[in-house]
Amino acid sequence: MENKSKPKKSETSIIVQMGIFAVxxxxxxxxSSLFPKNFPVPAPVVGLIILYLLLTFKxxxxxxxxxxxxxxxxxxxxxxxxxxIQLAASLDIMKQSGVQLVIMIIISTVxxxxxxxxxxxxxxxxxxxxxGKKDELK
Amino acid sequence: xQAELLKFLGTPMFGIALSLVVYLIGDFLFKKTHGFFLFxxxxxxxxxxxxxxxxxxxxxxxxxxxxxxxLYKPGGDIIFWFLYPATIAFAIPLFKRNDIVxxxxxxxxxxxxxxxxxxxxxxxxxxxxxxxxxxxIASMLPQAAxxxxxxxxxxxxxxxxxxxxxACILNAVIIYAIGxxxxxxxxxxxxxxxxxxxxxxxHTLGSAKALELGPIEGSMAAISVVIISIVVDIVVPLxxxxxxx
Numbered sequence: 355m356e357n358k359s360k361p362k363k364s365e366t367s368i369i370v371q372m373g374i375f376a377v378x379x380x381x382x383x384x385x386s387s388l389f390p391k392n393f394p395v396p397a398p399v400v401g402l403i404i405l406y407l408l409l410t411f412k413x414x415x416x417x418x419x420x421x422x423x424x425x426x427x428x429x430x431x432x433x434x435x436x437x438x439i440q441l442a443a444s445l446d447i448m449k450q451s452g453v454q455l456v457i458m459i460i461i462s463t464v465x466x467x468x469x470x471x472x473x474x475x476x477x478x479x480x481x482x483x484x485x486g487k488k489d490e491l492k
Numbered sequence: 493x494q495a496e497l498l499k500f501l502g503t504p505m506f507g508i509a510l511s512l513v514v515y516l517i518g519d520f521l522f523k524k525t526h527g528f529f530l531f532x533x534x535x536x537x538x539x540x541x542x543x544x545x546x547x548x549x550x551x552x553x554x555x556x557x558x559x560x561x562x563l564y565k566p567g568g569d570i571i572f573w574f575l576y577p578a579t580i581a582f583a584i585p586l587f588k589r590n591d592i593v594x595x596x597x598x599x600x601x602x603x604x605x606x607x608x609x610x611x612x613x614x615x616x617x618x619x620x621x622x623x624x625x626x627x628x629i630a631s632m633l634p635q636a637a638x639x640x641x642x643x644x645x646x647x648x649x650x651x652x653x654x655x656x657x658x659a660c661i662l663n664a665v666i667i668y669a670i671g672x673x674x675x676x677x678x679x680x681x682x683x684x685x686x687x688x689x690x691x692x693x694x695h696t697l698g699s700a701k702a703l704e705l706g707p708i709e710g711s712m713a714a715i716s717v718v719i720i721s722i723v724v725d726i727v728v729p730l731x732x733x734x735x736x737x
Contacts (some may be wrong), residue, residue: 416588438537444654445546451624458632458660462618466689471670
């Protein structure tokens, strides 16, 4: 009697989605605190790996957390506002050699973007050369 | 004076309201000007927010760091906290293009290691050229990682963590504002490369940008945020040792 084109999938309630996130965050804090001080692995990064593994081993389905995830990713630029305003506390540093630092940071940003992107492009080109097939990315 | 200010503005509500209002103003300007890049909402809210705090500091004759810490930070921290679950949320776009991760994992890891190595060397020499001092150079090197990784590493190689934090934040703001323009100028075409580059240079916010460009870019940016932090953990202290920072 299963009708494949069900009009609406039963959606996981937002409270359950928050619960899943909360548990993952809590566990990742515990794991993150196990790393030594000179080799920090922050909790959100641990959490990303945990959630990725849970999805890969099909313990959690994407639908079960998708709504909250899309919401959080959608407001990410806003979530960065406090980090930006945090620079108010660094105005003293800026007074000393601020222009140099900002120029250097802009250069660094461009350098990181371009060098990683070009190395990746080269390696994928190399792979296609060696294995002799050209597969289109879709 | 400080006590009165604290009484009126010292609740987290002030920081939250200020963040929302400046962001909405930025959003409004951005839409009115049909996306003029200087009116990018995040950039506007950052400048406007700092300006308002500076005004309060000037008019009350109190140090701006005190104003920031006591008036803005309580509310700002609440919003900031949501970056943690938001970072975790990137596991979904990553998982959705698991086919690419499985196929290209070696290329992904290698490009991040080699790409970061090249970046660190270039950053080191350009900083020297510009004339930054030792501590400032050391603060520049770990900026590819997220703030939580970059700051302790900067500390470890005798840098100034506050400068590193500033670098990480500005990375994200710059990539979010002009990322697509940079991609066009440098003629970056490969979606895997673009994704990895945006994630490395722009951190979590770079991943949001990448996700706007496409699912492959988004998933690659998400994986680069994870791997690059670990690569920075290893490569940057080694390099700093090598050049005796």
